[in-house]
Amino acid sequence: MKRLEPLWWLLFGAGGFVGAVLLPALYFMVAVGFPLGWFGDPVETFLRMRTLFANPVGQLVLVVGIALPFWHSAHHLRHFVIELGFPHSDRLVGSLLYALAGVGTLVTVGVVGAL
Amino acid sequence: MSEPRIVKFEVFRYSPEGAETGEGKWQTYEVPCPDDYVVLDALNHIKDYIDPTLSHRWSCRMGVCGSCGMMVNGTPNLTCKSFVRDLEHPIRVGPLANFPVVRDLVVELESFMDKLKSVKPWIIRKVEKDVKYGEYLQTPDELDSYRQFSMCINCCLCYAACPVMINEPDFIGPAAIALGFRYNQDSRDEGEAERYAVLAGEHGVWNCSYANECSEVCPKHVDPAAAVNREKLVSALQWLHILPKKGA
Amino acid sequence: MGSASSTPTLASRVPDGWWMSHKRYRYYMLFAMASGILSLGSLVLLVAVSALSKGSQAWAGFLAMLGSPAGLLLSVVVLVPTCFFAVRWLRVGVKIPQVKLGPMPAPGAGMLYVAHFGLLIGVSLLVILLLSGVVA
Incomplete structure (x- = not known):
């Protein structure tokens, strides 16, 4: 795990950027705007979303937008745990968090691929 | 009065x-x-x-x-x-x-002195140029790329503020990394490859979680957090072999 | 180590609960927690995509769930930290790329501010326009 520190940091950085730039608007539309019916009824939004994300570009955006923040959170939480006073469990905690992010990525690829 | x-x-x-x-x-x-x-x-x-x-x-x-x-x-x-x-x-x-x-x-500042030395804070040349060929020239832009990081007075406030230091006392820390970065950025220097093992090593930049406290307390406005995190970017790109290491 | 190590010293102490001892530390720890909450947002989006792939009824079910008081509360819990995260991330992120990489000159702080927040505004507008159906 220690040998891959640059990789974890690059994923952390990429995930932070995606989380900062894409997530607020995407989350707002999908989890607030659509449920409250501000942008059409469920059938309309269903058809619109299916059309938007039926192509490889749209699906790539979804995978990147959903999976990279997992890596971001995993890395930051790993440092958070160290700072709470547990530097000696770093190897265990870090491996666990990165494994979770990996599983999250695989699930995301599967779910988006099923669209 | x-x-x-x-x-x-x-x-x-x-x-x-x-x-x-x-x-x-x-x-x-x-x-x-x-x-x-x-x-x-x-x-x-x-x-x-x-x-x-x-x-x-x-x-x-x-x-x-x-x-x-x-x-x-x-x-x-x-x-x-x-x-x-x-x-x-x-x-x-x-x-x-x-x-x-x-x-x-x-x-006790002994450990800090050891950390400072470990980043080789001096200009490293593969081949030293003879004085008869004149001085090493540097443009104002080249000077600006490291100048602020040479203003450190080794007061160690950044070490006392760093939340990483509390749990990882072997972390080489803000001032030492900023100084190593300062020499890496110096256009006259060719020691980046020699410093890589320390700056990007087990006790180097990857321990930093960018709380930015070092820069908040620095009395000389050196901004060590900027140096540490720029060094992360540079060494990550070097790790990917996208960027070469000077002097490699 | 040097000769001084023969002198008995008092080990540096870990201040108990140091992260609560200073306003800036507390702010930083909030940021670290907001970083974790990003993934909660991602998970909700993952559930949304899963519903989308299962058909219009599953999609309507997802929307009903998120439209309930509990669902809206969840959205507040996600969106407030996410926006806080976005602003601090893009602000402190400006410091990092100001370095000469290969032949490219180092970009200035002003340019990076404009790029970072321009990207946030641009991407947000694009997402809103596309998903709202204004632009087909």
Whole structure:
């Protein structure tokens, strides 16, 4: 795990950027705007979303937008745990968090691929 | 000028003679402080007129030498720059956090010196140019790329503020990394490959979580957090072999 | 180490609960927690995509769930930290790329501010326009 520190940091950085730039608007539309019916009824939004994300570009955006923040959170939480006073469990905690992010990525690829 | 005002100070005391208990304690002093007193003036007053057994380090009294750094009301600061009138009373003065204490307000800087040396903070050349060929020239832009990082006075406030330092005392830390980065950025230097193992190694930049505290407390506005995180970017790209290492 | 190590020293102490001891530390720890909450947002989006792939009824079910008081509360819990995160991330992120990489000159702080927040505004507008159906 220690040998891959640059990789974890690059994923952390990429995930932070995606989380900062894409997530607020995407989350707002999908989890607030659509449920409250501000942008059409469920059938309309269903058809619109299916059309938007039926192509490889749209699906790539979804995978990147959903999976990279997992890596971001995993890395930051790993440092958070160290700072709470547990530097000696770093190897265990870090491996666990990165494994979770990996599983999250695989699930995301599967779910988006099923669209 | 107005009458000096009596200000309460709580000063950390520890003496190696009573080391068995391993405890320090806080001792209260009442110091008459004129309006223009800084914390260092008050400490010197205590030492000269109240309690000669108090130990503290200081030299220049003008924010240049970097030896009077202490925890002032819980925040690392140069005591020569901390005005008594701006602080909440009683004023609590302790030794810099994250360093072993030698006595009272004096901390052990040996480990810091080792960390500084480990980044090879000097210009490294593969082949030294003979003086008869003249000096190494540098453009103003090339100078700007590292200039601010050469302003460090080694006062160690950044080490006392760094939340990583608390849990990982072997982290080479903000000042040492900023200095290593300063030489890596110097257009005359060819030592980047030699410094890589230390800067991007087990105790190097990857331990930093970018809390930015080092830059907040730096009295010389060096911005060590910028240096540490730029070094992360550069060494990550070098790790991917996108960027070459100077001098490799 | 040097000769000084023969002197007994008092080990540096870990201040108990140091992260609560200073305003800036507390702010930083909030940021670290907001970083974790990003993934909660991602998870909700993952559930949304899963519903989308299962058909219009599953999608309507997802929307009903998120439109309930509990769902809206969840959205507040996600969106407030995410926006806080976005602003601080883009602000402190400006410091990092100001370095010469290979032949490219180092970009200035002003340019990076404009780029970072321009990207946030641009991407947000694009997402809103596309998903709202204004632009087909």
